[in-house]
Amino acid sequence: MNAAERLAGDFPDLSGMPIARQLHWQRWITAAAILLLLAAIGRAFANGQIEWSYVGRFLTVPVILQGIANTMIMAVLAMSLGIVLGVVIAIMRLSSNPVLKTVAAGYTWLFRGTPLILQLLLWFNIALVFPTIGIPGLWSARAVDVMTPFLSALLGLGINQGAYTSEVMRAGILSVDTGQYEAAQAIGMSRLQALRRIIFPQAMRVVTPPLSNEFIGMVKATSLASVIQYPEVLHNAENIYYANSRVIELLIVAGLWYLLVVSILTPLQMLIEKRFARGSVQTLR
8 A cells, every 4th residue: 555545544535425415595696686677677667657568669660770771881981981081090000101101190199089979069060160062173072062961970970980990900910920021021022912812811810700790890889970860770860760759669679679779789799700710719617
């Protein structure tokens, strides 16, 4: 008998004894408190001055459906503009040219440092600064005619999004190992060719999750365009409750549509992330 066996013989055999389970009273108390709170909120909505028949009636009226269509159109176009601007600004931030770096940093500072609703209002009222816009000698028009609610919302949302997207893209580019740049240079690729063929494809697995979240945020941010009369779903809901005074019912209708859209986009986001992360995902066990 070795020393380990002699030492083990000095202690009783515990293998057959039952294992006492720890009672997590704090978890049960917290869960009960949350359920009581949710029940109280549900009871308040159920017994409040809400005509739920109006919610069902206005959920699918044409003006609300047109509003959600306008919301998605604006979200897609503004996000596309934001991604294009974000890529350009990110490349400028990483440039060795001090002028380009300064301009890019100033753009990011300006549009991230001011509220989005303020930028929307400025674009919508830009005619007070520039009465006419156009190309000298070729084309010109009154700014008040050009800056429609649609164009003002697109520029306001897209340019603001570009400032945030540029930081996401810059982080994705910096995440790629410098050896990839050196390998591209070794085979004679230019900087832009290396970015397009080698760097960006590898950076996509890093930037896809935050960009997907930014798009979901953009869908909700379009509601701010209601202040400049863009007919998205919240604006159309407001027009209805101004007429029938069913404020909370129409706000619930708009909220349900936002929840539906986000619920559809979330699994799509997961599929896109999975597609770009193939070969690099580490499953936590």
